[in-house]
Amino acid sequence: MAIEKAQCFLSRKFEVHIVSNLPPQPGPLVAHCASKDDDLGNHTLTTDQDFDFNFCVVPFTTLFFCHLWWGNKDISFDVFNTKTIMQxxxxxxxxxxxxxxxxxxxxxxxxxGLHKVYSW
Structure with a gap:
């Protein structure tokens, strides 16, 4: 499940993947990702399903975050920013x-090198 591919001019294109490695119960993962300018909406992911999107980086300002829900657990975090994650x-x-x-x-x-960054 991918969002339309960005065409970049004088900029670099990045791609972010959000993947559910969760068991089927208590239900699917729901991901809502956005930036200041783009709301990518809600995406329901079953086990091993991948939601990916790409974008053109605006130097020093590009930031995307996601809010994830799974059963009674939820978390919000930056999935891309130009200060730390981009590198x-x-x-x-x-x-x-x-x-x-x-x-x-x-x-x-x-x-x-997949490593744990956040607990639910």
Whole structure:
């Protein structure tokens, strides 16, 4: 499930993946991602489903965040910003995985070095 591919001119394009590595119960993962200018809406992800989107970076200002819900758990966090996360995303790919015990990050796709960043 992907959002329309961005065409960048004089800018770099990045891609963010939000993946559900959750069991089917207590239900699917719901992800709502947005930036100041773009609301990507709600996306319902079943086990191993991937929601990805891409965008052109505006130097020093681009920020995307997501709010995730799974059963009675929820969390909000930045999935991309130009100050810290951008430098961790090799080949301009950022990978976030929701697991039963929290949220994991890898700076590549397919993910290598996946590590826990947040607890629910």
């Amino acid at each position: 961790q995303c090799t080949d301009r790919q950022c990978y976030w995985a929701a697991k039963s015990d929290g949220i994991y990050f890898a700076g590549s796709y397919p993910p290598e």
